[in-house]
Amino acid sequence: MEAECVRVAVNIRPLITSELLHGCTDCISVVPGEPQVQIGSHCFTYDYVYGSTGPSSSLIYDDCVAPLVDAVFHGYNATVLAYGQTGSGKTYTMGTNYNGEGSSGGIIPKVLETIFDRVKATNDSTEFLIRVSFIEIFKEEVFDLLDSSSSKGDAASMAKVAAPTRVPIQIRESTNGGITLAGVTEADVKTKDEMASYLSSGSSSRATGSTNMNSQSR
Numbered sequence: 386m387e388a389e390c391v392r393v394a395v396n397i398r399p400l401i402t403s404e405l406l407h408g409c410t411d412c413i414s415v416v417p418g419e420p421q422v423q424i425g426s427h428c429f430t431y432d433y434v435y436g437s438t439g440p441s442s443s444l445i446y447d448d449c450v451a452p453l454v455d456a457v458f459h460g461y462n463a464t465v466l467a468y469g470q471t472g473s474g475k476t477y478t479m480g481t482n483y484n485g486e487g488s489s490g491g492i493i494p495k496v497l498e499t500i501f502d503r504v505k506a507t508n509d510s511t512e513f514l515i516r517v518s519f520i521e522i523f524k525e526e527v528f529d530l531l532d533s534s535s536s537k538g539d540a541a542s543m544a545k546v547a548a549p550t551r552v553p554i555q556i557r558e559s560t561n562g563g564i565t566l567a568g569v570t571e572a573d574v575k576t577k578d579e580m581a582s583y584l585s586s587g588s589s590s591r592a593t594g595s596t597n598m599n600s601q602s603r
């Protein structure tokens with residue numbers, strides 16, 4: 386593991402069709418050979434920069450995520466957090482909309498694949514228990530996306546809205562100071578396909594507001 390507990394990578398997405406049609410041009414450039422970007426006269430340095438004229442985005446998993454999956458098998462906890470304004474490419478980068486078909490370059494599908502390949506390759510005397518939860522924080526409330534009793538968003542609509550009947554779950558602090566999500570679904574999964582199907586059904590329950598910047602997302 387690297388010495389830093391938190392490492393930050395920037396993934397610069399290419400301009401999407403609607404931006405090209407509006408005559409937009411890139412506002413960000415990568416400083417050659419450096420994990421640094423330049424916007425106007427300002428430079429920002431990160432641990433990694435991908436996309437645009439920098440290293441290919443396909444390297445993100447191997448550089449940033451594979452060491453975390455490996456650490457999980459050694460008893461560590463790991464988090465991959467995508468952060469950015471609407472339409473900046475979080476869903477694409479994470480592969481959240483992956484439905485199990487074909488291959489996706491996203492981070493989550495690759496994590497699923499690695500976990501199950503590793504379990505398969507591990508000595509039969511080791512028992513693994515893999516559970517999956519999928520939650521959404523929407524307008525400061527937490528929703529369980531794997532709760533089958535909650536209504537789903539209207540998948541046919543381009544502009545999905547929060548289903549009004551969804552009941553938020555409570556965030557609680559346990560006696561040992563840990564944070565728990567009261568009653569959140571923790572589904573046991575035994576195969577990659579099973580895990581991908583939870584990802585797919587959970588994704589379809591997300592309450593995604595359509596904005597000018599992400600109306601192409603799906």
Ligand SMILES: Nc1ncnc2c1ncn2[C@@H]1O[C@H](COP(=O)(O)OP(=O)(O)OP(=O)(O)O)[C@@H](O)[C@H]1O
Nearest residue numbers: 398399401470471472473474475476477599601602
């Ligand atoms: N690296 C990339 N290469 C090509 N297209 C990309 C890339 N990243 C994002 N896109 C495209 O840009 C659009 C917006 O991306 P995405 O939906 O992932 O944004 P988001 O940050 O998840 O938005 P929101 O917060 O509104 O959900 C989509 O059409 C997506 O396919």
